Amino acid sequence: MGCTPIYSMHGYAPDDETLAQIETGVDTRETVAAFLGRPTTDGLLNDEAWFYVQSRWKSVGMGAPQEYDRQVVAVTFSEDGRVANIERFGLERGEIVPLSRRVTSTPIKGRSALSQIFSNFGRVDAASLFRNR
Template sequence: MNMTKLRASLRVSGFVAAVVAVTACTPMTRFNGFAPAARELAQVQIGQTTRADVVTLFGAPTSDGGMRSDTIYYVASQFDRIGPFAPKEVDRTVIAVRFDSAERVRNVTRYTLQDGRIVQLDRRVTDDGIEDIGVLEQLLGSFGRIDAGSFLGAEGGGF
């Protein structure tokens, strides 16, 4: 009787392990950002559409080109992650909309990963001054600052 229970539990355990192994290897896809599709970009007329029109049509850009204020960018990326491995970028689209001095569209360019071009975007990251420390470092760092009186609940910090 015990041998049949053992075999049954081994079968269930094997089935659970197989299901976990298969689901762990299933790719998970994550999408970031927004880049207008070609049919949406067809609404933009070179020399006629203004910067305000582009922002109205597509929303706020991902970046405004930093020092080059004549260009705005829309960026969309797709990442696949399989099991415990780091995510891998499998698709990226960058739409660069350039404007002339009158704030009218001068050029619209689409870049993808296959183009192999690096498009430097303005990140404008401000350092918050807070160091990234782990929980263990926080516990060890505060270990010497414990006041015995407040720890034991005594008033006035003494006994």
């Protein structure tokens, strides 16, 4: 008899349908916060961008949980505080790749922040998954 995998999701990254309701050049930090909530990862770029991070995990038997997917949604703001760009990133063969982009002419500034968010991919100890529950 084999062990059935248990899947779990941690964090929050809004789906494309939800993001479609946010208008670039119109919505502000305040309206994004009211609609999506404030992200847990912000301030990495002096509040120029907010990052919403979602991870998917798989546990089998007594083995440590393994992260098998991570997506990051980056909402970038212009100097006047309005939404300038919305991008979704994921990993493909270990490389950070854009999965969707609202404004293609202005990619996110500070890709090093994305590298930091993705750098711990799969490197979380099992105990940290159950803290603050």
